[in-house]
Amino acid sequence: MITFSDRQLKTPKLQRPVYFVTGGMTKFARAFPETRTEELCIEALTEAASFINMTPAKLKKYIHSCYYGHFADHFGDQLLGESVIHDRLGLDPLGNVGIKTGGATGGSALWEAYKTVASGYSDCALTMGWERMDEVPTDEGNNYISFAADKDWETPMGHIYTGYYAVMAQKYWQVFGKEEESFRRTMAEIAVKNRGYARMNPHAQGPMDITVEDVLESPIVAYPLRALDCCLMSVGAACGILADEKTAYEMTDNPLRIDIAAGSHTLRVADRRNMEIPLLPNETKEQYADLGQRFPGGDRYPGFTGFLAARMASYYAYNMTGVQDPTKDLDLVELHDAFTISDIQSYEDIGIRPYGEGRTYVESGDCYHTNPKTGEPGKLPANLSGGLIGCMHSVGATGIMQVIEVGQHIWNRWAETHGDESRWERYGREKPKDWKNLQVKGAKRGLAISHAGVGSHVTSTILQHPDHILPGGMFE
Amino acid sequence: MSCKEDRGTVKIVDGRYKPSGKFHYPAPNTPIWNDKGELAGVTNPRDIVHIHSYGGEAIFFESLGKGKLMASRCDNPDCETKGSIYMPFRIHCPDCLFKNTVLDITDRAKNNAIVHSFMITERTGAFNTLPTPIKFVNVEFDGVCTILMGALIRGEPKMGMRVVPIFKTKNPDYIITDMCWVPADWPADDLPEGYTY
Numbered sequence: 001m002i003t004f005s006d007r008q009l010k011t012p013k014l015q016r017p018v019y020f021v022t023g024g025m026t027k028f029a030r031a032f033p034e035t036r037t038e039e040l041c042i043e044a045l046t047e048a049a050s051f052i053n054m055t056p057a058k059l060k061k062y063i064h065s066c067y068y069g070h071f072a073d074h075f076g077d078q079l080l081g082e083s084v085i086h087d088r089l090g091l092d093p094l095g096n097v098g099i100k101t102g103g104a105t106g107g108s109a110l111w112e113a114y115k116t117v118a119s120g121y122s123d124c125a126l127t128m129g130w131e132r133m134d135e136v137p138t139d140e141g142n143n144y145i146s147f148a149a150d151k152d153w154e155t156p157m158g159h160i161y162t163g164y165y166a167v168m169a170q171k172y173w174q175v176f177g178k179e180e181e182s183f184r185r186t187m188a189e190i191a192v193k194n195r196g197y198a199r200m201n202p203h204a205q206g207p208m209d210i211t212v213e214d215v216l217e218s219p220i221v222a223y224p225l226r227a228l229d230c231c232l233m234s235v236g237a238a239c240g241i242l243a244d245e246k247t248a249y250e251m252t253d254n255p256l257r258i259d260i261a262a263g264s265h266t267l268r269v270a271d272r273r274n275m276e277i278p279l280l281p282n283e284t285k286e287q288y289a290d291l292g293q294r295f296p297g298g299d300r301y302p303g304f305t306g307f308l309a310a311r312m313a314s315y316y317a318y319n320m321t322g323v324q325d326p327t328k329d330l331d332l333v334e335l336h337d338a339f340t341i342s343d344i345q346s347y348e349d350i351g352i353r354p355y356g357e358g359r360t361y362v363e364s365g366d367c368y369h370t371n372p373k374t375g376e377p378g379k380l381p382a383n384l385s386g387g388l389i390g391c392m393h394s395v396g397a398t399g400i401m402q403v404i405e406v407g408q409h410i411w412n413r414w415a416e417t418h419g420d421e422s423r424w425e426r427y428g429r430e431k432p433k434d435w436k437n438l439q440v441k442g443a444k445r446g447l448a449i450s451h452a453g454v455g456s457h458v459t460s461t462i463l464q465h466p467d468h469i470l471p472g473g474m475f476e
Numbered sequence: 477m478s479c480k481e482d483r484g485t486v487k488i489v490d491g492r493y494k495p496s497g498k499f500h501y502p503a504p505n506t507p508i509w510n511d512k513g514e515l516a517g518v519t520n521p522r523d524i525v526h527i528h529s530y531g532g533e534a535i536f537f538e539s540l541g542k543g544k545l546m547a548s549r550c551d552n553p554d555c556e557t558k559g560s561i562y563m564p565f566r567i568h569c570p571d572c573l574f575k576n577t578v579l580d581i582t583d584r585a586k587n588n589a590i591v592h593s594f595m596i597t598e599r600t601g602a603f604n605t606l607p608t609p610i611k612f613v614n615v616e617f618d619g620v621c622t623i624l625m626g627a628l629i630r631g632e633p634k635m636g637m638r639v640v641p642i643f644k645t646k647n648p649d650y651i652i653t654d655m656c657w658v659p660a661d662w663p664a665d666d667l668p669e670g671y672t673y
Binding site (some may be wrong): 033034062077107139141145153162220221225268271 | 566570
């Protein structure tokens with residue numbers, strides 16, 4: 001569709017509020033050659049239980065239905081893998097379902113659990129996501145991932161997914177980057193930032209202390225994208241527990257309000273048709289009237305420069321929760337930085353910056369924990385976990401990991417979960433001597449974007465501290 | 477492990493697939509040992525052939541081998557986007573879901589296709605058949621509402637450059653790479669084996 005009816009643009013209204021009670025995750029690594037997937041999932045659930053001082057057995061007593069996300073059966077070579085995990089978690093005979101939306105699988109699995117609790121079907125639901133990307137050689141893994149493109153029209157073009165993002169990077173660089181070298185350096189700065197933040201995260205697979213030059217000199221994967229512009233290929237698991245208000249407060253004193261919305265767009269970038277830009281609450285039609293003059297080619301929306309799915313997921317989520325301006329109303333975000341270019345594109349799609357001006361979010365220092373230009377806290381820190389570039393992209397777990405990371409800031413427990421020496425030791429990782437507490441002080445609200453394909457599915461998840469719920473949301 | 481000569485083939489007889497020949501090649505598992513000499517797992521080798529229907533897109537893939545580029549157009553007079561031409565070929569209109577009309581756009585592609593974006597990669601996934609470096613081009617056509625991705629098989633890509641399609645008319649594979657792109661005016665005697673304008 002390129003036009004939308006009022007019914008399609010309706011703000012979702014749920015039956016009752018939903019709370020994020022707890023979450024847990026494993027460490028993430030390129031391979032776990034001596035660990036079965038079920039062991040990873042049990043570890044994640046045990047972490048979630050421990051986070052609210054429960055045993056796994058006690059936590060399980062609350063769970064009424066289960067939502068499992070893993071992107072590709074191919075990787076694990078196991079159809080109905082959800083059933084294997086469900087059985088090993090000892091959750092039979094509860095109802096369960098597998099969810100697959102590519103890179104957004106984790107976010108989509110949470111979305112299903114969220115609607116289930118909101119509807120009253122379940123008072124408490126489990127979302128568990130994982131990916132087993134180490135059980136084929138890397139080039140076969142890339143081949144499998146490329147089958148998430150159109151297998152007849154796109155996959156035969158090299159069987160390399162990065163290529164599909166590279167054409168967007170090229171176009172964005174021409175249109176909004178104006179082919180400036182400075183824009184390329186801004187892209188690289190994202191990789192430096194996220195890999196640097198990953199150094200403070202014991203779960204992270206790809207921590208690195210690097211420079212912009214290191215990124216620009218790293219091997220080309222698909223020009224103009226280089227190795228250090230790209231996310232990791234990971235193994236690991238993450239889970240979240242969602243509940244209605246009464247149940248949530250029985251389980252913990254500190255549940256967080258959670259709201260999730262979803263959007264979609266064509267699997268093939270090729271199929272995108274021109275349309276008007278759907279507006280977010282902090283935008284006006286007039287501000288884009290001269291977009292094509294300021295950025296020649298930028299008036300072709302979404303073209304190769306935007307993600308309509310991210311825009312629509314945020315449109316619904318902001319209207320559900322009362323977010324008027326994400327930079328003012330939120331305290332941190334976790335974005336789907338599959339590639340440095342898609343990170344910049346997302347800033348615009350979700351309204352952190354207007355279309356065409358995404359780079360200024362990085363260049364201003366607003367996206368940092370501590371603004372390197374001012375030494376003051378960043379206005380809206382992004383991807384303090386390290387993101388997909390620095391922490392992990394264990395596909396089915398990614399969207400869940402992001403929400404847990406945002407939650408740990410709002411719970412003011414980030415330092416506890418990331419600084420604990422015993423956790424670093426247990427994961428066989430050395431805590432950096434210059435380890436820094438990245439807790440966002442006073443964090444009350446945050447957002448996580450889970451994204452698939454070249455923008456085929458996106459979920460937008462907003463967490464809020466219950467004492468700091470924004471006015472104007474769907475329950476007012 | 478596999479014997480290409482025995483590869484299975486498929487016909488359709490009485491509305492059903494009729495496979496003949498070999499479709500899978502079993503091979504033994506091999507153990508995976510850790511550095512202490514303990515068993516950690518096994519390999520699971522196998523070689524499988526999938527059978528796949530092109531359905532209503534078959535005319536597109538068959539036409540490539542005949543040197544034709546077939547698009548589709550919504551001709552439903554009641555559709556809000558009637559007249560839209562789709563390349564990639566869409567069997568149905570994405571708005572009204574009426575069956576689209578098949579439209580030959582070969583001449584349009586030869587005369588006014590330009591590069592919207594591109595990328596170059598040395599890396600590929602397993603089973604890639606294109607020569608490296610692979611150069612994708614995203615191609616715009618006058619009057620077509622979408623942008624086709626293809627492989628530029630000669631020359632260097634550039635935004636806005638005019639390109640023309642070439643077709644594997646000799647021994648086509650009946651897949652998307654039966655059509656590739658070259659810069660406009662590329663000499664006809666320097667096309668890949670089996671391809672013609």
